[in-house]
Amino acid sequence: MKVRLVLFDIDGTLVRTGGAGVWAFGETVHRLYGCPGATKAMRFHGRTDRSLVCQFLREQGIPVTETEIERFLSGYLGFLEERLGHQIGEVCPGVRELVRALKEHGDAPHLGVLTGNIPKGAQLKLQAHGLEDLLGFGVFGGSHESRNQLASNALMIANERFGPGFSGADIVIIGDTPADIECARAIGARSLAVATGGDPFEELLEHSPTWAVRSLEGLDPEHLLKLGCFEGGLTDWEALYHSGDTHWDKGEPAPGLVDFLSEYAALVGERVLIPGCGRGHDTVPWVHTGAEVLGLDLSARAVDQARQRYGQVGNPRFAVSDFLAAPGSLGRFDWVFEHTLWCAIPPCFREEYVAAVLAAVRPDGHYLAINYMQPSDPVGPPHAVTMAELHQRFAPHFELRRHWVPRSFPGREGRERMFLWRRRSG
Numbered sequence: 368m369k370v371r372l373v374l375f376d377i378d379g380t381l382v383r384t385g386g387a388g389v390w391a392f393g394e395t396v397h398r399l400y401g402c403p404g405a406t407k408a409m410r411f412h413g414r415t416d417r418s419l420v421c422q423f424l425r426e427q428g429i430p431v432t433e434t435e436i437e438r439f440l441s442g443y444l445g446f447l448e449e450r451l452g453h454q455i456g457e458v459c460p461g462v463r464e465l466v467r468a469l470k471e472h473g474d475a476p477h478l479g480v481l482t483g484n485i486p487k488g489a490q491l492k493l494q495a496h497g498l499e500d501l502l503g504f505g506v507f508g509g510s511h512e513s514r515n516q517l518a519s520n521a522l523m524i525a526n527e528r529f530g531p532g533f534s535g536a537d538i539v540i541i542g543d544t545p546a547d548i549e550c551a552r553a554i555g556a557r558s559l560a561v562a563t564g565g566d567p568f569e570e571l572l573e574h575s576p577t578w579a580v581r582s583l584e585g586l587d588p589e590h591l592l593k594l595g596c597f598e599g600g601l602t603d604w605e606a607l608y609h610s611g612d613t614h615w616d617k618g619e620p621a622p623g624l625v626d627f628l629s630e631y632a633a634l635v636g637e638r639v640l641i642p643g644c645g646r647g648h649d650t651v652p653w654v655h656t657g658a659e660v661l662g663l664d665l666s667a668r669a670v671d672q673a674r675q676r677y678g679q680v681g682n683p684r685f686a687v688s689d690f691l692a693a694p695g696s697l698g699r700f701d702w703v704f705e706h707t708l709w710c711a712i713p714p715c716f717r718e719e720y721v722a723a724v725l726a727a728v729r730p731d732g733h734y735l736a737i738n739y740m741q742p743s744d745p746v747g748p749p750h751a752v753t754m755a756e757l758h759q760r761f762a763p764h765f766e767l768r769r770h771w772v773p774r775s776f777p778g779r780e781g782r783e784r785m786f787l788w789r790r791r792s793g
């Protein structure tokens with residue numbers, strides 16, 4: 368399903384104001400309320416203006432009334448306009464090109480903003496860079512403290528304006544903070560996280576956006592409009608195996624796995640699970656160690672070919688199965704091994720992936736992975752894979768015993784890294 372409405376966050380996503388908003392906020396609390404420095408400890412990223420004002424008033428013991436909020440915000444707007452008049456700030460990389468490409472697209476989506484700014488503040492920030500026509504559809508942070516509530520409002524307005532039946536799945540929210548990702552999830556919308564606002568790319572990935580990029584520069588509008596269509600991925604993998612377009616399949620086990628298992632000569636009777644096993648080549652070196660091996664794949668065609676090549680019965684066994692669908696349903700294994708499966712899983716499903724691995728590995732068992740390290744995500748798969756994200760996601764449950772650059776298939780040298788994790792017993 369194609370995206371019908373693209374909603375941009377403003378600060379750190381469309382424009383960087385050189386800190387004009389934070390400065391204006393600071394001036395307001397200083398000049399209007401005589402509280403210099405009161406904003407130093409406040410976190411502005413991803414917040415709505417209303418939530419910031421309410422926080423300040425509460426902390427100062429000032430009654431939070433509509434009149435007081437308005438007084439604050441009108442002072443703030445004056446300072447903001449003054450600061451923006453100094454022509455500081457810039458449009459974020461790739462924004463103009465993306466907006467232009469979306470407007471000119473044959474199947475052009477509606478464009479708008481979903482922002483923590485109040486309407487006038489948003490207008491000032493966008494006008495400073497000639498982007499104010501994005502305000503044709505706008506949800507603003509003057510009415511709510513919660514960004515998730517703004518997203519609900521956006522969905523309601525879209526229904527009124529574009530007709531009933533408009534759902535969250537028709538919307539993509541582009542933003543630079545975890546709050547943007549979270550508010551998209553709250554309404555079932557897709558999210559594109561962009562690391563141009565200060566939050567590190569790795570941290571954004573950790574929040575499971577539908578997709579993440581380091582900047583909007585070079586972003587293919589067609590890919591943006593199809594964002595999340597991998598949800599039909601089961602059929603896609605099947606189609607790829609049917610067409611034979613399986614360039615990742617080298618017809619033999621991963622060299623790094625072969626080397627690793629030459630050190631583990633006897634795993635007799637140990638149970639090994641290989642999700643995403645494709646045509647099953649990686650089962651071979653495991654079987655040679657004496658382990659009992661089960662390979663899973665989404666594609667019935669791949670599993671069929673694995674059985675034809677490596678046996679219909681006995682060891683290894685193969686099954687058509689979605690590893691993410693029913694964590695733990697196959698029981699516990701001593702080892703879970705994967706080869707470049709993580710990079711095929713879009714960021715929005717990675718939480719489920721970690722849960723599935725956790726459910727499959729017995730306490731003190733091992734999770735061995737050959738990860739394809741992909742520092743950014745131009746058009747996945749392979750999707751972005753970083754050391755930081757792997758560590759953030761797995762370290763709470765697994766102890767990292769070793770990681771190293773393995774021997775790889777030609778063309779992948781230096782791009783793969785092997786990780787040996789042991790599940791914590793607690």
Ligand SMILES: [Mg+2]
Binds near residue numbers: 376378412543564
């Ligand atoms: Mg932002």
